Amino acid sequence: MSRTTRIxxxxxxxxxxxxxxxxxxxxRIEWKESRLVARNLKSYRWFCILLRLIIxxxxxxxxxxxxxxLKDWLLIGFFxxxxxxxxxxxxxxxxxxxxxxxxxxxxxxxxLELFRRVKxxxxxxxxxxxxxxxxxxxxxxxxxxxxxxxxxKVLSFSPWIMLTIFGDLYISTGAGIVMHLCFVGxxxxxxxxxxxxxxxxxxxxxxxxxxxxxxxxENEQPSRQAISNLDECLNLYEDxxxxxxxxxxxxNLPLFINLVQSLLAMAMVSTHAILxxxxxxxxxxxxxxxxxxxxxxxxxxxxxxxxxxxxxxxSLENLxxxxxxxxxxxxxxxxxxxxxxxxxxxxxxxxEVSNELTLFFLSAMITFVTFxxxxxxxxx
Numbered sequence: 001m002s003r004t005t006r007i008x009x010x011x012x013x014x015x016x017x018x019x020x021x022x023x024x025x026x027x028r029i030e031w032k033e034s035r036l037v038a039r040n041l042k043s044y045r046w047f048c049i050l051l052r053l054i055i056x057x058x059x060x061x062x063x064x065x066x067x068x069x070l071k072d073w074l075l076i077g078f079f080x081x082x083x084x085x086x087x088x089x090x091x092x093x094x095x096x097x098x099x100x101x102x103x104x105x106x107x108x109x110x111x112l113e114l115f116r117r118v119k120x121x122x123x124x125x126x127x128x129x130x131x132x133x134x135x136x137x138x139x140x141x142x143x144x145x146x147x148x149x150x151x152x153k154v155l156s157f158s159p160w161i162m163l164t165i166f167g168d169l170y171i172s173t174g175a176g177i178v179m180h181l182c183f184v185g186x187x188x189x190x191x192x193x194x195x196x197x198x199x200x201x202x203x204x205x206x207x208x209x210x211x212x213x214x215x216x217x218e219n220e221q222p223s224r225q226a227i228s229n230l231d232e233c234l235n236l237y238e239d240x241x242x243x244x245x246x247x248x249x250x251x252n253l254p255l256f257i258n259l260v261q262s263l264l265a266m267a268m269v270s271t272h273a274i275l276x277x278x279x280x281x282x283x284x285x286x287x288x289x290x291x292x293x294x295x296x297x298x299x300x301x302x303x304x305x306x307x308x309x310x311x312x313x314x315s316l317e318n319l320x321x322x323x324x325x326x327x328x329x330x331x332x333x334x335x336x337x338x339x340x341x342x343x344x345x346x347x348x349x350x351x352e353v354s355n356e357l358t359l360f361f362l363s364a365m366i367t368f369v370t371f372x373x374x375x376x377x378x379x380x
Contacts, residue, residue: 008129011138015184018145022170023048024177026097027105035116038108040101049097052174056090059083059167062160074272078265082172085261089175092254100250107250110243111188114236118195121232122203130191133303137296141183144292148173151286178254179262179293185247186300189343192240193307196233204229237311241341244304248345256347259297262290263361270369291362298358301345305354308343 019025026045027038063083070076096104148169207226266287273283345353 004132004135005129008131008135008138011135011142012129012184014142015138015145015180019177019181022174022177023052024093024174024181026101027108029108029112036112038105038112040105045097045101049094052090052094052171055167055170056087058163059171060087062164062167066164072272074268078268078272081261081264081268085257085265086171086175089178089254089257089261090171092257093174093178096250096254103246103250107243107246110239110246111185114192114240114243115188117232117236118192118199121229121236122195122199130187134187134191137183137187137299140292141180141296144289144296145180147285147289148176176258176293178251179258179297182251182255182258183293183297183300185251186297186304186345189240189244189247190300190304190307192236193304193310196236196240197307197310200233204233237341241343244343252345252347255345255353256350259294259347259353262294266290267365267368270365274369274373294361295358298353298355301353302355305343305345308341 016025016029020028026048027040029036029038031037060083063079067076067079067083070079204226207229269283269287273287347353351357
């Protein structure tokens with residue numbers, strides 16, 4: 001195993017542990033019959049649900065009591081938006097854990113099964129998660145997760161203040177983990193497409209090409225193996241697409257809530273910092289942290305989209321697959337469905353998650369911030 005894949009594997013375990021500590025992931029991954037499977041932790045799941053309900057009540061009461069004492073309308077708007085967004089994300093998360101827990105567990109097991117099948121097809125022996133590109137993205141994500149801890153300042157150690165800080169950390173972090181899960185999910189789809197595309201382009205093409213120059217009678221076993229590999233590749237493409245659709249069905253709503261909350265929070269914090277001339281590191285650090293989370297998500301989605309589109313550039317229609325009509329028909333049907341299987345992420349059908357979304361928001365935000373700065377200079 002290379003050092004890069006080993007590190008990405010450790011980072012993935014850390015993300016899973018982080019989500020488990022905050023009660024978002026309520027299952028464990030274990031080995032069973034030489035394969036990884038996800039097992040439900042029923043007692044821990046209900047403990048996390050009850051704990052989240054209790055802390056949500058404390059969080060909502062303490063934050064609303066504290067917000068009404070503020071005089072700055074920007075701060076009131078920001079903290080009200082933050083509280084409502086976190087509580088709404090918490091409600092959606094509780095619904096997922098109660099009514100869709102088995103579907104989430106099945107989705108994780110389907111991801112693990114897809115990685116196992118792709119690994120077996122490629123004959124790879126190493127365990128890991130992606131390569132250098134994934135290592136860079138996951139390292140930046142790790143820094144973003146760690147930064148949250150340093151944004152809290154304890155001015156006094158009264159029990160109520162400590163309980164409020166703990167409630168805010170637990171609820172806000174749990175709500176934000178949904179975006180981290182989407183980041184890992186789309187990064188996983190990107191890796192699956194990439195590994196499968198590489199196998200088809202480098203190995204399967206050579207296997208099928210060798211059949212054209214050899215006598216079919218003398219090459220029956222290699223021919224059977226090559227066709228079997230082709231069938232498995234086509235089935236894998238279909239199954240990856242189905243997993244993508246199921247993943248979007250379960251996570252589109254919480255992803256939409258998190259994205260809207262993050263984008264609005266960036267705009268409101270920037271506005272407050274400029275209008276009140278509070279150029280504090282923590283404020284701009286929060287803006288940068290939110291921007292990084294959105295940017296990492298869009299990069300993961302873009303990578304998954306690009307790798308899914310690369311199937312068309314592999315020219316599968318030019319592969320030699322013997323004279324069997326059934327194999328030709330299967331390949332033709334698959335190629336025909338490619339037009340309808342392109343990976344695209346549309347939360348609630350309102351907008352597409354892509355690099356263009358981030359660039360559009362950044363350009364709008366920079367224009368708005370520039371306007372605010374010019375307005376402040378004119379008042380001086």
